[in-house]
Amino acid sequence: MLTKDEFEVLVSARTGVPRADVASSARLGADLGLDSFGLLELAALLAELGVELDEREWLSVGTVGGLFDCYRERAETSPAAEATVNSDIPGPAEDVAPPRLAGQFFRLVPVLPQAAPFLYGLAVSPEVGFRWRYRGAVPAYQQFEQHDMWNGILAQFLVESIQTNQPAGHVMCYNPDLSLGNAYIGAAMTGQYLGSGIAAEPVRLFINYVFDVWPFRKLYLEMPEFNFQQFASVSNRGLHVEARLRDHDYYRGRRWDRLILAAYRPGEDVPAAPIR
Known part of the structure; x- marks a missing residue:
């Protein structure tokens, strides 16, 4: 079992936060400055150590010390928590498998007609609507259900919480151009997951699905x-940040740039530096 110091060294190495800043009382977001992807890396680190927290446990842990306590408790009761981080032992050979649609916290499920009320509510909700596809506008429900829900969309999934089986978000691939080899990805999660880090998991799952x-x-x-x-x-x-549209968006009395990020297929050449 790792000591407290060894655990904090791992956290520092995994997140890129200086070791001196990784203390037991350090808050994962406010003090370490971790964004959604940084927080998700911590969840992955714990999983590699044999500790897979469920959704409620992860949302309740706010400090480095809290993470270590979770690791220590599991390590004392479960041999799985003695797992080696980043093991290079290959897994068994297997036939071609279906795309992976479930992670540690969420699964991606097909969008059925009964999901329409949830997806509409997500698109116009106060916490998410101004950030998402309508940017604060509230279209008629009939327009959403009959036209917007599938217009221009190649694939989409409802994001479900594995722990509660409740809808938690929406991911979509739209405006595909197969001749040029690109498409757009959109994702939104309900307000309770904003800033939690685990909201990045279904985005990763979906990007990998589309590339597969x-x-x-x-x-x-x-x-x-x-x-x-x-x-x-x-x-x-x-x-990777590929483009910046200056003063493209408006919100609360000021103009904001619009950023265009790109996820490259593994093996593709990636720009040396983002556009600032």
Whole structure:
């Protein structure tokens, strides 16, 4: 079992936060400055150590010390928590498997007609609506259900919580151009998951799904600049800032840039530096 100091060294190495800042009382977001992808890396680190927290446990843990306590409790009661981090032992060979649609916290499920009220509510909700596809507008429900729900969309999934089996978000691939090898990705989660880190998991699952199923070269994500804080570390985690549309968006008395991020298919050439 890792000591407290060894655990904090691992946290520092995994997140890129200086070791001196990784203390027991350090809050994961406010003190360490971790965005959604950084927090998800911590969840992955715990899983590699044999500790897979469920959704409620993860949302209740706010400090480095809290994470270590979870690890220590599991390590004392479960041999699985003695697992080696980043083991290079290959798994058994297997035949071609279906795309992976479930992670530690969420699963992606098909969008059925009964999901329409939830998806509409998500698109116009006060916490999410101004960040998402309608940017604060509230279209008629009939327009959403009969036209917007599938118009221009190649694939979409309802995001479900594995722990509660309740809908938690929405991911979609839209405006595909197979001749040029690109498409756009959109994602939204309910307000309770904003800033939690685990909201990045279904985005990763869906990006991997699209790359598995179609021969796209890269996938774009568009967002107003005020949304970017939760993805600030993406340039080191598989997404790259490719374009900035100056003063493109408006919110609360000021103009905001719109950023276009890109996820490249593994093996594709990636730009050396993001556009500032």
